[in-house]
């Protein structure tokens with residue numbers, strides 16, 4: 001009985017993706033179910049090839065619904081600036097369909113490992129946007145734009161199975177809810193990494209931690225916290241530079257030393 005109902009809704013979804021979607025949060029689950037349980041050559045082959053799950057023009061409604069819903073996601077005093085610009089909508093729409101987006105001279109993309117997880121349906125970015133918090137990507141894009149730096153996401157959504165395989169991963173990781181991103185710090189200087197943390201803090205993100213051994217920063221929409229005490233100053237045997245420790249302490253106190261000013265946002269949006 002339940003299977004029949006699902007089959008009906010999946011059939012109507014395949015025929016008319018957007019009409020059948022009244023709630024973006026059901027979409028990914030439904031699609032995953034379709035991919036796992038039903039043979040639809042076109043869709044399955046397309047996703048296996050790493051192609052968009054939906055045509056870009058079909059995603060705008062999903063993105064808008066997801067953005068709207070994400071305002072209630074998480075426990076942090078999240079979303080200092082909840083007004084999503086058209087540019088930002090396009091950015092998450094592009095990430096949803098291809099996993100990367102370039103705008104205002106900066107690029108948000110994903111590491112090969114994350115792309116692999118997306119293809120194997122054990123993680124990736126689409127879940128973060130459909131079921132988690134697309135605002136994480138908007139926030140990351142705002143930070144990237146303010147710093148004039150591109151970023152590579154090394155982990156978005158992580159399935160419970162994938163999470164279990166990672167040594168030292170939190171058992172209740174917000175990655176499993178699509179509410180966290182790990183962002184590679186690339187060739188940023190120590191000062192720039194500290195600034196990244198200050199900007200993430202000032203934008204209202206909750207969990208922030210820099211991992212020196214792998215050179216990435218975890219950001220999430222949970223409660224305000226760092227893992228300085230848990231991970232220790234020497235996480236992975238590598239010391240966290242004091243400048244970055246200071247930024248993490250400022251985050252704990254709610255006193256970030258830098259912010260993306262509204263004037264800066266307005267100016268860059270006009271470009």
Ligand SMILES: [Zn+2]
Nearest residue numbers: 180181182218
């Ligand atoms: Zn993380």
